[in-house]
Amino acid sequence: MAGEKTEKATPKKRKDQRKEGNVFQSKDVVTVISLLGSFCCLQLLFPMIYRTLRDCLIQFIGYAGTVEELGQGDVPKLGFQAGLVIIKGALPILLIACALAVIATGIQTRFLFASKAFKPKFSNLNPLNGIKNMFSLKSLVELLKGIVKIILLGVILFNILKGELFRLTNTMYMDLGVSTVYVLKKIMNLVFQVCMYFTAVAALDYFYQWWSYEKKLKMSKDEVKEEYKQLEGNPEIKGRIKDMQRQRARSRMMQAVPEADVIIRNPTHYAVALKYDPNRDNAPHLIAKGQDELALRIVKVAEEHDVTVIENKPLARGIYASTPLNAEIPGEYYGVVAEILVQVYKLKNRKLV
Structure with a gap:
């Protein structure tokens, strides 16, 4: 039965009972x-x-x-x-x-030494409890x-x-x-x-x-679950919080897409947005990436803001899998990305260095 107490006490319950003086x-x-x-x-x-x-x-x-006789001073x-x-x-x-x-x-x-143990318990005065x-x-x-x-x-x-x-x-x-x-x-x-x-x-x-x-x-198992919820938080609420965090992260990432120098795609499954500042960065940074629907959204925003989009399947998949967001791309991709940036900068009359 769900209410049957079959589970060992959790560390939290032991700690709480100890605070109450129940040992x-x-x-x-x-x-x-x-x-x-x-x-x-x-x-x-x-x-x-x-x-x-x-x-x-x-x-x-x-x-x-x-x-023979004790005086008043002798007795004390x-x-x-x-x-x-x-x-x-x-x-x-x-x-x-x-x-x-x-x-x-x-x-x-x-x-x-539990001070709570010294507090009076009026339930002890109940004769039914005594019986x-x-x-x-x-x-x-x-x-x-x-x-x-x-x-x-x-x-x-x-x-x-x-x-x-x-x-x-x-x-x-x-x-x-x-x-x-x-x-x-x-x-x-x-x-x-x-x-x-x-x-x-x-x-x-x-x-x-x-x-x-x-x-x-x-x-009981229900008590263990309830305690877990109190300690770790309700799983449903935690899931909602994580979804909101992911949505906010995606929103910030999409806001960074217009600042990208180039979008590399494959052609509908993956898309990565790269940005390179010669005066500040040692290598291009990944400022946005997405898969499937999110990849299409990145491409759409890039096109709306006149960001160059280049199709390169292996490069897009490789950077997507190996590079965390807001991190420099691995050294193995420097040469290919540099060639792409040179082409993009020529189109926009910019210099790579």
Whole structure:
């Protein structure tokens, strides 16, 4: 069917969609990269975070044992210290997570910033559109992805905890530093396993988002033709413009015929008009040429303006085929044309040089 969208999107449509902010990306890829990067950062910064929390707890417990009553000035001070501890421990991880999310999104979208994407779309407020989106293929895929993620996470947690549950309960009897390192290792093991399985889900989601995006961009044959008309112009209009240009060129050429020194014809099929100015030109110029009906018109105008017309079949055909308009004739025709011009100039009492 003519309206069926079977054609790949044209570069123009891709460019227009990109300007609108319509590009494909996988949020699962961003999630996996941010999650893995955040926990790797946590593992690297854990000694610093541990020392910071330890010192803070020691300080606060010390206050609890020595200060009988907190004054109004102590609460802001302690709150400020607690805030610094939180910022020092959490801010680097948050910044790295944000940076990784921006980079992962930017790589997929080629760091696109489309201002049009921030404009409110009132069509989103239409409840009918919301209902349609709820039962769309995209919503179904998102639901299936969510179920798969929950199942994978549950299976991974069960496999890890069933063998480590007894050991985890014993951490309360261990040294705080040892138990913390042990728990962190188990958490990192859990995170790496989760990321490994979620990477597969993210890869499938990435290819699905690409497929869905390409499908959405597809165009019908009529749309491709219409776009071609917009880019290249309507073929009928272009044809008319070319016809008008040719007519104007012929009109200018016919206006130059009376200025010719000689018309060489064959006898009805070809006609060429030559002009030679010894003070300006190195060789005769072709100022008009025509075939069939146009050749007859050139001869007629020449006769009306008393321009000499000479019949020479091979010369007329040769100059017509080899010489562009307003260009010098090829050197191979110099001798023959010079003889013709000498005859013409004798008739008109002119000199060739």
